[in-house]
Structures are given as structure tokens and as C-alpha cells.
Amino acid sequence: MAVYFWRWINKVLLRVTPNRYGKVLDLKIKLEQGCEREARDLIYKWSLVLQPVEVTSIMRQALLNDKPFIIEACLKSYPRLEETSLDMVLTLAIQDHHEEIIKRITTSDSLVNTLRKGTRVNIRVAILYRRIDILTQLINLGASKYLLMYEGHELLERAMECENLDYLHLLLNTGINVNAKNTFGSTALMHAVDWGDISVIQLLLEANADPNIINHFDQTPL
Structure with a gap:
């Protein structure tokens, strides 16, 4: 003391x-x-x-x-x-x-x-x-751990913008929360659909991204 x-x-x-x-x-x-x-x-x-x-x-x-x-x-x-x-x-x-x-x-x-x-x-x-x-x-x-659990959507969205899918693979392998929402209630899967990259959408779905989540505008990823 x-x-x-x-x-x-x-x-x-x-x-x-x-x-x-x-x-x-x-x-x-x-x-x-x-x-x-x-x-x-x-x-x-x-x-x-x-x-x-x-x-x-x-x-x-x-x-x-x-x-x-x-x-x-x-x-x-x-x-x-x-x-x-x-x-x-x-x-x-x-x-x-x-x-x-x-x-x-x-x-x-x-x-x-x-x-x-x-x-x-x-x-x-x-x-x-x-x-x-x-x-x-x-x-x-x-x-x-905080970012991966509560701001996973932003990290995943930034990873989607990389031409190399290794960034996305790396994040998904950490157990990142793929269903984390941004301030509009949207998830990474919704962003991927807007992005239009089928390979990214498939990776997110394989990582248990929920296609039934509804954002603040009553929209689902699909």
C-alpha cells in the first residue's frame, strides 16, 4: 500500500x-x-x-x-x-x-x-x-473480442471490399458474429447481397448467417 x-x-x-x-x-x-x-x-x-x-x-x-x-x-x-x-x-x-x-x-x-x-x-x-x-x-x-462480437458487420464489410477472400476466411474462422447489426439493423449478409458477390454470400451462409433477419426498414437479405 x-x-x-x-x-x-x-x-x-x-x-x-x-x-x-x-x-x-x-x-x-x-x-x-x-x-x-x-x-x-x-x-x-x-x-x-x-x-x-x-x-x-x-x-x-x-x-x-x-x-x-x-x-x-x-x-x-x-x-x-x-x-x-x-x-x-x-x-x-x-x-x-x-x-x-x-x-x-x-x-x-x-x-x-x-x-x-x-x-x-x-x-x-x-x-x-x-x-x-x-x-x-x-x-x-x-x-x-468486442469487435468480433458486436461490430462484426463492419469488419466483414471491409473484408468484402478486399479482392482477396483470405481476409473474409480469416475473420469467419475466428467465430466472428456474422449476424451482428449496424445502426440500421442490417447485417453483413445484407451488404453482401447489395454487393452482388455470390462467393461472399455463400461463405456467409456457410458460416450460419441468418437470411431471415429483418432490418429497421423491414428488409431481409433476400
């Missing part, structure tokens, strides 16, 4: 420390100058005070300056880093083809722990940028 108490005290004191935003700026300057050791020290020193939005800003700056060691340091210093920050970094890394950073993020303890807790780590980006290798890795780690 004493350890948690002193951590709390330090956090309160650091939060009221003057010029904390100046410290964030100082860290960004160190990034631009390529001062690896100094930047690492600052990240560790201010790990109790920086807010998630500030950490996200720092990691974005690290990506822009191609400093993967900063991403690694942030993931290590902030084990409870919000999933939105992880999503942002992974999205930008995939978009900009930072293969080394992608590897560091997808193999980091922070991401693995986040996935194991069943939180909503975003896997849409892997589909949107046609990275089946990353999608496979994230799913094998456990991402993301």
Missing part, C-alpha cells in the same frame, strides 16, 4: 509542477535532434505526469522523425497506455510502411497485455491497408 501511496503523491506533485508542457516540448526537441539517451530519460522521468494525449503526440512526433526507439520507450514506460494511442501509432506505422515500428508495436508487452484483457484494440486498419499478415498476428494474439 505504501508503494501505491507514494506513487499517488508523486503523481499529484508532478501534475502541479510548473511548465509541464514545456517539458513535453523539450522532449519533442530532443526527438528532432536525435538525442536518444536524453529523450529516453525524459520519457522515464515524466512517465507519471504525462497525459495519454501528450504521449500520443510524442509518439506521433517519433513516427514523423523515424525514431522507433521512442515508441519502444513509451510502450515500456506506459504499460497502461490507452488503446487509442496504440491504434494511432499502429495505423500511422502501417500507412507509412514503417515495418520496424510495426514489428516493435505488435510484439510489445503493452499490446499483448491489452489484447489479453479483451479491450478494443483496432484491427480495422490491417484490413483497410490490406495487411493480412498483421491482421493474422493480431487475431492470433486475441484482438479483439
Whole structure:
């Protein structure tokens, strides 16, 4: 209990420390100058005070300056880093083809722990940028039960837009909820029918998609 108490005290004191935003700026300057050791020290020193939005800003700056060691340091210093920050970094890394950073993020303890807790780590980006290798890795780690159960329609719809049916096969093999509905009450099967792809429709039906579901407009898939 004493350890948690002193951590709390330090956090309160650091939060009221003057010029904390100046410290964030100082860290960004160190990034631009390529001062690896100094930047690492600052990240560790201010790990109790920086807010998630500030950490996200720092990691974005690290990506822009191609400093993967900063991403690694942030993931290590902030084990409870919000999933939105992880999503942002992974999205930008995939978009900009930072293969080394992608590897560091997808193999980091922070991401693995986040996935194991069943939180909503975003896997849409892997589909949107046609990275089946990353999608496979994230799913094998456990991402993301919430998305697969309650937002399965969106993931399946994005997978349908890929020319490669392997994306759809991969999602269906996870046990994704094929009958999940969007805000209009429509399912992935309804989208597939509108899309007009017979092979996709067949795959969804084989995965027990219900053709009798009615959306908010009293329409069924068929």
C-alpha cells in the first residue's frame, strides 16, 4: 500500500509542477535532434505526469522523425497506455510502411497485455491497408473480442471490399458474429447481397448467417 501511496503523491506533485508542457516540448526537441539517451530519460522521468494525449503526440512526433526507439520507450514506460494511442501509432506505422515500428508495436508487452484483457484494440486498419499478415498476428494474439462480437458487420464489410477472400476466411474462422447489426439493423449478409458477390454470400451462409433477419426498414437479405 505504501508503494501505491507514494506513487499517488508523486503523481499529484508532478501534475502541479510548473511548465509541464514545456517539458513535453523539450522532449519533442530532443526527438528532432536525435538525442536518444536524453529523450529516453525524459520519457522515464515524466512517465507519471504525462497525459495519454501528450504521449500520443510524442509518439506521433517519433513516427514523423523515424525514431522507433521512442515508441519502444513509451510502450515500456506506459504499460497502461490507452488503446487509442496504440491504434494511432499502429495505423500511422502501417500507412507509412514503417515495418520496424510495426514489428516493435505488435510484439510489445503493452499490446499483448491489452489484447489479453479483451479491450478494443483496432484491427480495422490491417484490413483497410490490406495487411493480412498483421491482421493474422493480431487475431492470433486475441484482438479483439468486442469487435468480433458486436461490430462484426463492419469488419466483414471491409473484408468484402478486399479482392482477396483470405481476409473474409480469416475473420469467419475466428467465430466472428456474422449476424451482428449496424445502426440500421442490417447485417453483413445484407451488404453482401447489395454487393452482388455470390462467393461472399455463400461463405456467409456457410458460416450460419441468418437470411431471415429483418432490418429497421423491414428488409431481409433476400
